Each structure stands twice: as structure tokens, then as C-alpha cells.
Amino acid sequence: MQITDNQFIQEPPQDWRTYFTFCTDHKVIGIQYMVTSFVLYLVGGFLAMLIRAELLTPDSDVFPEPGVYNGVFTIHATIMIFLWLIPMLAGFANYLIPLMIGARDMAFPRINAVAFWMIPPAAVLLMSSFFFGPAQAGWTSYPPLSMDPATLIGQSLWLSSVILLGTSSILGAINFVTTIWEMRVPSMGIWQMPLFVWAMFATSIIILVATPVLTGALLLLSFDLLMGTVFFNPTGGGDPVLYQHMFWFYSHPAVYIMILPGMGLVSEILPVYARKPIFGYRAIAISSMSIAVLGFIVWAHHMFTSGTPEWMRMFFMITSMIIAVPTGIKVFSWVATVWGGKLRLTPAMLFAMGFVSMFVVGGLSGVMLASVPIDIHVTDTYFVVAHLHYVLFGGSVFAVYAGVYHWFPKMTGRFLNEWWGKVHFYSTFIGFNLCFLPMHKLGLLGMPRRVAAYDASFLDLNVLVSTGGFLLGVSTLPFLGNVIYSWLKGPRATGNPWEGLTLEWTTPSPPPVENFERLPVLTVGPYDYGHAGRDPSEIVRH
Amino acid sequence: MDVGKVTTRVVSALFGVAIILISIWYGGNSGLLPVEGSEESRMIDSLFRTMLIIATAIFLFVQGLLVYSLFKFRQKPGDTTDGPPIHGSIPLEVLWTAIPTALVLYVSILSYDVSGKLAVGGSGGLGCSVDCPLVEQVANPTGKELIVDVIAQQYGWTFQYSGYSTEVGEMHIPAGREVIVNLKSKDVLHAFWVPAFRVKQDIIPGRITRLKFTATKTGEYPLRCAELCGAYHGIMNSVVYVDEPKAFEAWVNKELAVKTAQVARVPAPLALK
Numbered sequence: 001m002q003i004t005d006n007q008f009i010q011e012p013p014q015d016w017r018t019y020f021t022f023c024t025d026h027k028v029i030g031i032q033y034m035v036t037s038f039v040l041y042l043v044g045g046f047l048a049m050l051i052r053a054e055l056l057t058p059d060s061d062v063f064p065e066p067g068v069y070n071g072v073f074t075i076h077a078t079i080m081i082f083l084w085l086i087p088m089l090a091g092f093a094n095y096l097i098p099l100m101i102g103a104r105d106m107a108f109p110r111i112n113a114v115a116f117w118m119i120p121p122a123a124v125l126l127m128s129s130f131f132f133g134p135a136q137a138g139w140t141s142y143p144p145l146s147m148d149p150a151t152l153i154g155q156s157l158w159l160s161s162v163i164l165l166g167t168s169s170i171l172g173a174i175n176f177v178t179t180i181w182e183m184r185v186p187s188m189g190i191w192q193m194p195l196f197v198w199a200m201f202a203t204s205i206i207i208l209v210a211t212p213v214l215t216g217a218l219l220l221l222s223f224d225l226l227m228g229t230v231f232f233n234p235t236g237g238g239d240p241v242l243y244q245h246m247f248w249f250y251s252h253p254a255v256y257i258m259i260l261p262g263m264g265l266v267s268e269i270l271p272v273y274a275r276k277p278i279f280g281y282r283a284i285a286i287s288s289m290s291i292a293v294l295g296f297i298v299w300a301h302h303m304f305t306s307g308t309p310e311w312m313r314m315f316f317m318i319t320s321m322i323i324a325v326p327t328g329i330k331v332f333s334w335v336a337t338v339w340g341g342k343l344r345l346t347p348a349m350l351f352a353m354g355f356v357s358m359f360v361v362g363g364l365s366g367v368m369l370a371s372v373p374i375d376i377h378v379t380d381t382y383f384v385v386a387h388l389h390y391v392l393f394g395g396s397v398f399a400v401y402a403g404v405y406h407w408f409p410k411m412t413g414r415f416l417n418e419w420w421g422k423v424h425f426y427s428t429f430i431g432f433n434l435c436f437l438p439m440h441k442l443g444l445l446g447m448p449r450r451v452a453a454y455d456a457s458f459l460d461l462n463v464l465v466s467t468g469g470f471l472l473g474v475s476t477l478p479f480l481g482n483v484i485y486s487w488l489k490g491p492r493a494t495g496n497p498w499e500g501l502t503l504e505w506t507t508p509s510p511p512p513v514e515n516f517e518r519l520p521v522l523t524v525g526p527y528d529y530g531h532a533g534r535d536p537s538e539i540v541r542h
Numbered sequence: 543m544d545v546g547k548v549t550t551r552v553v554s555a556l557f558g559v560a561i562i563l564i565s566i567w568y569g570g571n572s573g574l575l576p577v578e579g580s581e582e583s584r585m586i587d588s589l590f591r592t593m594l595i596i597a598t599a600i601f602l603f604v605q606g607l608l609v610y611s612l613f614k615f616r617q618k619p620g621d622t623t624d625g626p627p628i629h630g631s632i633p634l635e636v637l638w639t640a641i642p643t644a645l646v647l648y649v650s651i652l653s654y655d656v657s658g659k660l661a662v663g664g665s666g667g668l669g670c671s672v673d674c675p676l677v678e679q680v681a682n683p684t685g686k687e688l689i690v691d692v693i694a695q696q697y698g699w700t701f702q703y704s705g706y707s708t709e710v711g712e713m714h715i716p717a718g719r720e721v722i723v724n725l726k727s728k729d730v731l732h733a734f735w736v737p738a739f740r741v742k743q744d745i746i747p748g749r750i751t752r753l754k755f756t757a758t759k760t761g762e763y764p765l766r767c768a769e770l771c772g773a774y775h776g777i778m779n780s781v782v783y784v785d786e787p788k789a790f791e792a793w794v795n796k797e798l799a800v801k802t803a804q805v806a807r808v809p810a811p812l813a814l815k
Binding site: 060065066067069070136137138142144145148234235237238239240241274275276277278279280281282283305306307310313314317318321322324325328329331332333335336338339340341342343344345353356357360361364365367368371372373374376377379380381440441444445446448450451452453454455527528529530531 | 576586589590593597607621623629630649650656735746747748764767770775776777
């Protein structure tokens, strides 16, 4: 059906009950994703608090059974990856992509809703495993430990939940690729696409290529677990290392599934508040695509101590190091975007600059981990825990917060409180660094990860880490309060409160059901700040 | 020439020099590494220090630019105009592609070099079963090494010395002699890690993996399991005793030669409160 300009413009949904239905509006689905994943983030964060409580003392003394501790960190990681970051960023993509490219909805609205509605049952499956003894083999679920009959039910629930979430992710990715490729307004060529759209295009391709391999690995593991096959079971001649290869073939690219959209969000936000064009637009877009491609030939750097032969270690070391080049291009481009601008230090801008600052640390420790001799010492230690949190919290979560502060007025038609936003930023920034910076030293000094008990010599640093962790937990509260209050009672926002140039700012806040009264026609690029006549209304030529 | 411009350049140059000096100092004095107990640890630590110097310099450079921008380029009150419409700069972009490329190639070559010297590599090969000849080939024993079989089991370690049938619950090795450990697991994945030696290797049920190292200093060094192996993973620890060669001989004669028949029990996991 051809959607025409004079189609009836419906008001955005006013009834909160719409958000609990099988609605095919991409904006409703986007918010469904975000709110659901944020609730699960609070659950995952609570589990992190339990982990830090356990590690306040060298002895294993908080949980009645040490196996429960292993269950807690397993579910913590699974939630944070599969039920928080991936769906949260899919929520942003759902909300923003059609608005940014001037489309009225996603290419497949019903598949879109199906993809979202697979998440709540998957979450319930995963949580319910706490009643049966949760999976305890870590989010990596390496066999043979994951085939322990004692955790059979929990592990089966974990497997079914993650397979379901992978399927949801694939459905979402098909939708994003098709929407981006087919539904841009005619005046938008690929080099006029906003960088978040580029990032989601790269991300969706990764999801489409990598996720089926994870599903395959998990299905084979289910067969071993439930039907007595021996794909990975050494007692029957199977190979546990094969599982690791299949697992990391997905799970390393999965890091890019979680960080590329974050990089995209930051590339949108920095120019708006720096009042300058993004520096090196094409270089950033090409970097996203090259990370997506290179990301498929680095997976075995997670397996340098898994009996991987020397030639293979060297190959994967060099490919992993090369990833630093496109990543570095992005970081320097962001710094150059900020440099010489007229910075409006809103909470969104603070979180976006915090993202650049923290992501650099994760990137640098990442290069160290790529080096085989150093990785051999620090793999499976707290150094890795520090690294991954600098990338996924200091990186992705900071980007998510920046995105929420930036697009909240667009999504709800109301402003967040800026003062509380700054309280949120500073407490998060301090808590985060107190929590994760000392972990580098713990790992280098010899503390393995995934332990409930540790050597007494690590006590002081662990107390510091836990203190930072609790502060980080508390820092979520001003955000939560701010969002709930502002959504109900915050001051009203106009269509383009931040004077942005991308297309979502040309429509009212919140946008009508069909997004645009008339489909926009591009007259300026997405980042043409600083030019005369930059009035956003001039973007649209009626 | 404009005085202001000259001043800016001098100040930037001074900051650059300061960043380099601080990075070099921090690389050598970070205090991030435990005691060096093996020949391998010296090479690995020197590589680590080099990478830490580079990482510190990049860290300070980027954070410095961001913090400077935060103060210098903050929007002035009442100024609602935009910044300059700069979309990019080909020379700058080439520069920040070329420098990181050169740096990662440099650290790759360094790492490759150290990795080759360590000879810890190739431990096990792909799909190698218990009696795999590949394992022997890869480690290339010369006959002078001390060969120890390490058996990992939830949640303890036992050691069997080549030439002796006794399994013991402690690991003693002589300082200055190359040691090859054959790693075997009776149940799930474990990993053999002696932080002071900087060597680590997963222990994979169904195959033998290997590590080579030479301890340099006498003392007691913790041995930790580094791969999640179950509920008591955190207490699957032991100690490696590095003895003077003579003391080691005495220990062998006392503990291994005498107790030929008695097999040491796997230490039971410590009861947790």
C-alpha cells in the first residue's frame, strides 16, 4: 500500500495500556524494548550488588551455597548482555531509524512486534531458573561444566532463553537491514545517512551472520545435555574446545553488536551539543563497516590458553590488534568534533564525552589483551573483568544514558531534569571508575575471575571495588526518579529542543503515528552545523 | 611571527614532553605486577611495560584533550551561535590512521618475538588425544627438563614426577631448571596458573596440554585454577615450592623415592562457612 502525504495524521498513543499490547508502531515497540530492558537492567544490577557483597571479604560467606554465587554471576552476565544491552540498543534502533531516514514505520511491522514479544517470555524463563537452581557455568556455559547433571534444569532454561533471545535478535536485524536499505526518503543517499543508521546497518549484518552460529552451538549443547549426544563431551570422544570456537564466533562479534550502536548514538549526540559537524563522517561510517567485517576474524583471542596452536594465536593476535585502527579513527574523530566547538554541557553531552573518555581505557586494555604473552597472564582474571566493563559499561551503558537524555523529549514530549541528570552523571562516573579501575591491578596481581573466595592480600582493593560498585548501584536512583517524574510531570518539550539537524527533529515531540505530516526532503546533511541558515525548519522543503 | 601562536606551540610541546616523561616513568613504576619468579616473567613484563608506556601516553593525550575542551570550549553565556563548520581534515585523518597502524604493528612484532622465545606455545594442538605424538613434538623436550604430570580435579591438584609413581599433593621444582608440566583433567576444564611465573594453560579433559617454564627465585608461589570449574573454583589453589637444586634433590629422595606405593589423596575442598 502506498502511503501518501495526505494520510490522516493520528495523535501518538495517549493510553499507557497501548504499551502492553501487540502494537506494530515502531515507536511503541521501541519504548517497549527500552522499558523492558531497563527493568531487567535493574535486576542484573541487583545481582551485581550481591556479587560485590560476597567479594567484600576474602571468604565465601554471603551465599548459603557457593554454587548459588556462580548462578548469580552467570545470570548477571546473561541479563546484561542478552536482556539489557542488546534489546536496549534495539529499542533505540526501533524508535530512531524510521524517524531518521524519513520512513513511516519499519519494513515489517508485525515481525517487529513478534521480535519484541519474544523477550518477556525469555526473561521469565531465565529468571524462573532461580527456583530450580540456576545455570552455574558462567554466561559462556563451557562444557563439560555446563553438562553437570546437578544444574540440568537451570542450564536447560538458560539455553532455551538464550536461543529465544537470539531468534528475536535475528528478526530485528532482518527488519533493520531492510528498512535502512529500502525505506530511506528518496533524497537520502547512503552518504547522507546519520551515523547511527550506519552503525545499526553494520550491527544488523553482524547479527545476521553470527547469531545463527550461536544458536547452532547452543542447540548442540542442548542435545549433549538432554539427549546424551557427545558433540562436546570428551568422555564420548567429543571436543569441548569446538564449543568454544562456535561460541566465540558469535560472542566476539556480539561485543560489536553492543558497542557499534553505542558509537552511533555518540556520533549523533556530540555534534548537536558541540555545535559542530561530525569530524570525518565518511571515515566513521567506513570504520563501522570495517569493524563489522574484521570482527569475524578475531574470535580465537578469547582462546589463547585453550590449547590453541601457536600459528593460530599469532594470526588472531594480529587481526585483533588491527581492530584498534578503525576504533582509533572513531575516537580521534570524536575528540576532533568536540575540539573548537561551543559545548553545551547537558547531561547527554556529559555522558557522550564520558563515553569517549571511558571507551579509550577499554580500547587500550583491549590491545594489551590481544598480545598473546600478556593475555596468557591476564586471561580469566579481573583484568578481563575490568576491560569488558570499560567497554560495555563505560562504553555502551554511557552511550545509552546519553541517548536517553538526548531523545527523551522526542519520545515523551517532556524534558528530563537537567540538575538531577548531572548528579546522575557525576555519581555514575565516579562510582564506575572506583569500581572497575582497581580491577586491572587485581587481575595483574593474580586474582582469577568468577571466584567467591580469594587470597587475603587482595582484600583492600576488593573493598574499594565493592564501595565503587555500591555507589554505582545507588547512582541509578536519581536517573530512575528523574525519568518517572519527568515522564509524568516534566516541562513540555518542543519538536526540536536541542536544535538538531537529523530528520527526527523535524516532526513534533512525541511524533504522530505516521511520523511525518509530509515526508521530509533533505536540503542539508545530518551534521551541517555552523553554516548560515541552519534553522532546522529549512531542512524540510514542502 | 605572532607571539600568541608561538606561546601556544611552546606550551603544547611542553605538554607533549610531559606526557611522554610521565608515561615512561609510569611504565617502569606502575606496581601493577606481582613478583617475577621465572625467566618467562622477565620477557613478559618487559613487553607489558612497553605496552603500558604507549597506553599511558595515548590515555593522557586523549583525556587531556577532552578535559581541556570541557573548560576551553564550553559555550559562553548568551552565545547561541554554532562552532566552525569543519567537516574533516584529510591530513589529520591520514595521520591518526597511520600512527595507530604503526603502533599496533610495532607491538604485534614485539609480542610475536616474545611469544616465540617463551616456547609456551602450541600447547596441545587441535583435537589431540591423550597419547598424541603431536604433544611431544611441540614441546621438544631435550632430556634435561624436569617433567611433571599435573592432574587437576574438582577442586584440587596432584603432581606426579617423571620416573616416580608417587602422586604428591605439593609441587616442588628446582630453581634454574626448565620444567615441563603435562596438564591433565579428570573432570571439567581447569587452568594451571602461577601468577609469579606469568604462565597459564587451560587443562582440557580428553587431551594433554603442556607448559614450559624456568623458575628463577626460590620461594613459595601460589598456583591457582583460572578456569571456572564449579562451586569451589575460588579455593582450588595450591603452592609451587621453588627450591635450591640440592634441597629439591633432598625432597625428591624423601617424598618420591620412599613412598613408591602410597598415592596421595586429592585434598578435600575446604569447608566454607
